[in-house]
Amino acid sequence: MTLRINKARSIWWTISAAIILSGIISMVISSQNPNIKAPLRPSLDFIGGTRLQLVRDCSQPGNCDKPIDINTVREVAKDQGLGDSSIQLISENGQENGITIRTKNLETEQRTNLQNALSEKTGTFDPQKNQIDSVGPTLGRELLRSGVLALVVSFIGITIYMSFRFQLDYAIFAIVALFHDILVTVGAFSILGLVAGIEVDSLFIVALLTITGFSVNDTVVIYDRIRETIKINPDRPIADIVDDAVNQTLSRSINTTLTTLLTLTAIFLFGGETLRNFSLALIIGFLMGAYSSIFIASTLLTLWRERTGKYTIENIDN
Amino acid sequence: MQRQRSLLVLIIVLVIAAIMVIATIPVPLGLDLRGGSQLTIQVKPSEEIKEITERELEAVKKVVEGRINGLGVSEPVIQTVGTDKILVQLPGLNDPEQAERVLGGTAQLEFRTQKPNTETQIFGLQVSRKELKAKQEELRKSNDKEAITQNQEELQNNNRAIAELFESTNPPLTGKYLKDAYGEPTQGTNWNVAIRFDPKGGELFADLTKKLAGTGRTIGIFLDKELISSPTVGVEFAPTGITGGSAVITGRFEAQEANNLGVQLRGGALPVPVEISERRTVGATLGKDSIQSSIYAGIGGLILVLIFMVVYYRLPGLIADVSLVIYSLLTWATFCLLGVTLTLPGIAGFILSIGMAVDANVLIFERTREELRAGKSLYRSVESGFHRAFSSILDSNVTTWIACASLFWLGSGLVKGFALTLALGVGVSMFTAITCSRTLMFLAVSIPSWRKTELYCPKLPASNKAEVAQ
Numbered sequence: 001m002t003l004r005i006n007k008a009r010s011i012w013w014t015i016s017a018a019i020i021l022s023g024i025i026s027m028v029i030s031s032q033n034p035n036i037k038a039p040l041r042p043s044l045d046f047i048g049g050t051r052l053q054l055v056r057d058c059s060q061p062g063n064c065d066k067p068i069d070i071n072t073v074r075e076v077a078k079d080q081g082l083g084d085s086s087i088q089l090i091s092e093n094g095q096e097n098g099i100t101i102r103t104k105n106l107e108t109e110q111r112t113n114l115q116n117a118l119s120e121k122t123g124t125f126d127p128q129k130n131q132i133d134s135v136g137p138t139l140g141r142e143l144l145r146s147g148v149l150a151l152v153v154s155f156i157g158i159t160i161y162m163s164f165r166f167q168l169d170y171a172i173f174a175i176v177a178l179f180h181d182i183l184v185t186v187g188a189f190s191i192l193g194l195v196a197g198i199e200v201d202s203l204f205i206v207a208l209l210t211i212t213g214f215s216v217n218d219t220v221v222i223y224d225r226i227r228e229t230i231k232i233n234p235d236r237p238i239a240d241i242v243d244d245a246v247n248q249t250l251s252r253s254i255n256t257t258l259t260t261l262l263t264l265t266a267i268f269l270f271g272g273e274t275l276r277n278f279s280l281a282l283i284i285g286f287l288m289g290a291y292s293s294i295f296i297a298s299t300l301l302t303l304w305r306e307r308t309g310k311y312t313i314e315n316i317d318n
Numbered sequence: 319m320q321r322q323r324s325l326l327v328l329i330i331v332l333v334i335a336a337i338m339v340i341a342t343i344p345v346p347l348g349l350d351l352r353g354g355s356q357l358t359i360q361v362k363p364s365e366e367i368k369e370i371t372e373r374e375l376e377a378v379k380k381v382v383e384g385r386i387n388g389l390g391v392s393e394p395v396i397q398t399v400g401t402d403k404i405l406v407q408l409p410g411l412n413d414p415e416q417a418e419r420v421l422g423g424t425a426q427l428e429f430r431t432q433k434p435n436t437e438t439q440i441f442g443l444q445v446s447r448k449e450l451k452a453k454q455e456e457l458r459k460s461n462d463k464e465a466i467t468q469n470q471e472e473l474q475n476n477n478r479a480i481a482e483l484f485e486s487t488n489p490p491l492t493g494k495y496l497k498d499a500y501g502e503p504t505q506g507t508n509w510n511v512a513i514r515f516d517p518k519g520g521e522l523f524a525d526l527t528k529k530l531a532g533t534g535r536t537i538g539i540f541l542d543k544e545l546i547s548s549p550t551v552g553v554e555f556a557p558t559g560i561t562g563g564s565a566v567i568t569g570r571f572e573a574q575e576a577n578n579l580g581v582q583l584r585g586g587a588l589p590v591p592v593e594i595s596e597r598r599t600v601g602a603t604l605g606k607d608s609i610q611s612s613i614y615a616g617i618g619g620l621i622l623v624l625i626f627m628v629v630y631y632r633l634p635g636l637i638a639d640v641s642l643v644i645y646s647l648l649t650w651a652t653f654c655l656l657g658v659t660l661t662l663p664g665i666a667g668f669i670l671s672i673g674m675a676v677d678a679n680v681l682i683f684e685r686t687r688e689e690l691r692a693g694k695s696l697y698r699s700v701e702s703g704f705h706r707a708f709s710s711i712l713d714s715n716v717t718t719w720i721a722c723a724s725l726f727w728l729g730s731g732l733v734k735g736f737a738l739t740l741a742l743g744v745g746v747s748m749f750t751a752i753t754c755s756r757t758l759m760f761l762a763v764s765i766p767s768w769r770k771t772e773l774y775c776p777k778l779p780a781s782n783k784a785e786v787a788q
Contacts, residue, residue: 108418108594127412128353128603136595139358150728157720165713202729203663206736209725210670213718220713221681228706252684259626259680260673263619267669270618272611274350274662282670 002247005295006239006302012295016180023187030190040186041193043201046144048137050106054118055090055098057126067096068122076117077101080110098129105136147205154209158216166223169304174219177297181215181288182208188284203278211285214260218293222249226301238305242298250294257290322764325757333644336651343654348661348735349407351609353602355414359404359421360595370402370590377585378592379404381425384582385542388474389417392458392466403595410463414599421594426542427493427586430484431526432535440483440536440548447476480545484538487526495519497563499583501576504568509576511547511567513583520563527551528559541586547579612665619669620646623676631683633762633773634755638679641754645675649746653739664735671743674718678751681707687775696771697763704756711751715744 005012027039036042044051058064070089077085082103090098099118106114111134119125135143155175162171185208192198225245233241261283268279349356361370361378375398382404386394395407408417432440450473457466499513515523530537532553539547549567551560571579600608624642627635649668653660686703694702718740725737762768 108415112415126601126603128601130412130599130601131604132355132414132597132599134597136360136593139360139595146728147733150724153724153728154721157724158717161716161720202733203736206663206725206729206733209721210718210740213721216717217677217714220717221710224710224713248688249684252680255626255630255680255684256673256677259623259676260670262622262626263669263673266619266622267612267615267666269615270611271615271666272608272662274608275612275615275666278663278666 002243003250003294004243005246006243006299009295009299009303012299016184016292016296020180020183020187023183023190026187026190026194030194033194036193040190040200040204041197042144043199044102044105044133044135044140045201046140048105048135048140050103050111050134051132052101052103052111052115053090053098053131054101054115054125055092055129056123057129058097059126060124063123064095064097068099072121073099073101073118076121077103077114080114080117082114105134143202147202151205151208151212154212158212162216162220166227170223170227170301173297173300173304174216174223176300177219177289177292178212178215180292180296181211181285184288185211185281185285189281198277201277203274204281207278207281207285210282211289214286215289215292218253218256218289219297221252222246222293222298223301225249226298239302242302246294246298253290253294257286260286322757322760325753326761329644329754329757333647336647339651339654340647345650345653346657346659347605347609348659348664349409349598349605350600350662351605351660352409353412353600353605354407354409355411355417355597355599356408357406357414357417357421357594358399358596359406360593361402361404362591362593364590372401373584374590375402375404377581378425378590379585380578380581381541381585382406382421382592384544384546385420386417388542388544389420389470391417392463404592410602412599412601414597418594418597420542421592425493425586426540427496427583428486428540429491429523429526430486430538430540431530432484432538432548434533434535436483437534440480443476443480443483447473447480450476477544480538481540481543484540484545487522489522491519491522491526493583493587495522496583496587499587500580501571501573501578502566503573507572508568509571509573510569511571511576511579511583513565513567515563517563520561523563523565524559524561526559527555527565528557531555531559539583541582546582608662612662612669616665616669616672620672623672627676627679631680632776633768634679634683634686634759637755637758637762638676638683640758641679641750642672642675644754645747645750646672648750649743652742652746656742658738658742659735660739661735663733664739667736667739668743671740671747674715674740674744675747675750677714678707678711678747679755681710682751682755690771690775696769696774699774700759700763704752704759708752711748715748718744 030036030041031039056064056068068089070087073087073089074083077083077087082101085101085103087102088100089096090100092098099122101114103114111132115125155178158178159171159175162174166174189198189200189204193200222245225248226242229236229241229245264279264283264286267275268283271279359382361375363370379396379398383396386396386406386408389408391408391411393409395405397405399405406417406421408414411417450469454466454469454473457469495515495518497514497516497519499511501509502512504510526537531551532555534550536548536550538545539549547567549569567579620642624639627638627642629635631638649671652658653668658664682703685707686699689699689702690696722737722741722744726734726741729737
């Protein structure tokens with residue numbers, strides 16, 4: 001099987017543009033949404049707040065007889081002046097035994113009051129299963145800033161490294177492909193935030209940075225092959241060289257993505273709550289990384305080199 | 319061949335060493351896996367102290383340490399982070415409520431006077447206090463939680479009893495009047511602690527010392543209601559008290575003791591409010607569940623990858639599997655040796671790096687197959703597979719390192735763990751792919767009965783086979 005990617009390059013570009021555009025539209029809608037007010041739904045890591053995850057202690061007799069009623073929980077929150085908190089029930093062993101409450105940043109006193117009021121109404125909680133996260137708004141902004149800074153720094157670092165190892169135009173298109181992957185992933189999470197209420201936290205930034213590494217990785221392997229072929233055969237049309245390079249590295253691209261996806265899917269399925277969104281972001285990003293290196297980075301490089309006339313010769317038979 | 323053999327010996331030695339390391343040195347678990355509370359304390363500038371410097375942060379840390387020790391938690395970690403934060407980790411604490419209560423707020427330092435006729439009482443209390451403290455140290459080592467809590471209560475009762483034997487001056491001489499405090503050497507190995515008050519504090523201190531001079535009653539210096547020092551005042555100060563706002567606490571201090579007391583006093587005098595800006599608590603059971611699920615995920619992912627490699631790449635796949643297992647052992651041993659604290663994102667980084675380690679092998683084997691299809695001999699194909707794939711492997715690993723480095727320098731705690739494990743994993747994977755896979759491949763090629771091309775590349779055109787077999 002050979003893939004002539006350069007023949008249909010306008011199709012690939014249209015597909016990517018459509019995906020990215022829908023992500024951007026979602027980010028705009030999300031920014032207008034009074035509940036979110038940001039392109040992505042931020043977790044308390046970035047805006048501050050308190051999140052309590054409490055699970056009842058079922059070893060005490062009679063404690064878990066009735067499932068938790070979400071309305072009771074809502075009322076308790078309202079009594080504490082926390083009516084606008086978001087509340088979810090967690091089921092364990094088929095029964096709804098736990099609560100997750102996300103509120104504004106609570107002081108120790110307020111939090112203890114809420115916890116006590118809740119356990120009075122719903123049953124005693126098992127402190128061994130508690131998870132309490134609380135972040136002040138200033139620290140949240142700091143986390144966001146340092147996260148974004150880390151992204152920018154690694155972009156710059158990679159551009160420098162790539163232009164040092166390859167030529168500058170390679171580096172630029174690798175970064176374009178990288179932006180493509182990051183934009184698609186961010187767009188997807190913006191949509192997930194709107195539709196499914198999925199939040200982005202510090203780990204999401206980690207995921208983006210990992211995608212950065214892997215995306216460039218994929219592109220590098222193909223560019224490496226293009227460079228090698230150009231050296232041996234400088235007179236061939238660039239479109240052919242690129243098509244060949246993509247095909248020669250195709251099984252590697254597929255297999256590597258597949259094996260990485262195998263481990264990621266394992267984390268997604270069995271890795272627990274904390275790592276679920278993280279692995280989802282990586283799955284989307286890695287798929288896009290493989291796609292963009294084959295269909296975007298290579299075709300853009302072809303177009304550029306055809307336009308600028310580097311390494312191509314006029315076809316005399318024409 | 320000689321080189322291959324010595325590499326093989328090296329690999330075997332490394333694997334044995336790795337297994338021994340893993341068996342003897344446990345990897346410390348992060349709070350998200352073992353359960354506990356982590357609090358980030360932000361030290362805020364105030365009107366009096368506009369900028370938080372290292373000296374101030376150190377003093378506040380001392381105050382925080384004092385408060386945490388008062389809680390009786392075993393193995394607390396207290397460290398300064400950046401320029402204005404202190405990180406407190408309290409393993410095993412499910413409800414940080416109490417910790418938060420004692421940690422918040424400005425330190426309270428006060429100089430009080432001992433009530434008359436309490437000398438014998440104080441002496442007795444101080445003796446038992448010393449015993450209790452020594453016992454507490456012992457208990458901490460043994461990790462007996464119940465006994466620690468009980469002893470802690472006794473200590474607190476003792477503290478309270480001592481505090482009752484002292485009374486405040488009017489107005490109270492608190493830390494806000496103290497300008498500075500530091501240890502300074504005198505003759506020989508003896509150290510003193512010098513203290514300096516502002517004018518108003520100097521007056522109060524003169525009054526206080528005048529009252530106590532020559533009586534044998536002591537000044538009680540209390541930090542957060544705990545007695546940290548109780549000096550007496552010499553009889554020569556009886557007429558006027560210690561005037562001028564400066565004083566020296568003598569008493570055969572060692573350098574360390576004097577500095578400690580100085581920092582404690584400074585910390586107590588700091589009018590900087592501390593605020594808990596981040597609290598993260600994970601219950602112990604929840605942590606255990608996380609370990610279990612991430613182990614399932616890791617092993618599940620690894621097995622799937624191992625199967626895939628053998629099915630697709632045949633003999634080289636098997637070799638890659640062996641080097642992947644070696645990879646996992648070596649990486650884990652590296653974590654043990656470097657004392658990497660394992661967190662949940664850290665485990666994710668490790669699992670992910672397994673995927674990366676596979677990539678290097680995939681690159682090499684694809685290249686080998688290509689060379690075989692181009693009609694090269696088996697040995698030459700394997701050789702050029704490794705040779706030519708190297709630049710791709712290097713490039714791709716360096717880009718991942720760049721991303722990891724910026725995460726590590728700029729990220730916060732949890733994020734750092736991920737960056738570190740992924741970066742270490744990528745580093746070890748380069749070694750295993752290039753050294754282990756390579757050595758084992760050449761070993762396989764050197765065994766005549768294993769020299770069948772079907773083992774390396776199924777569906778090779780028949781015309782090529784004859785040549786390759788040579």
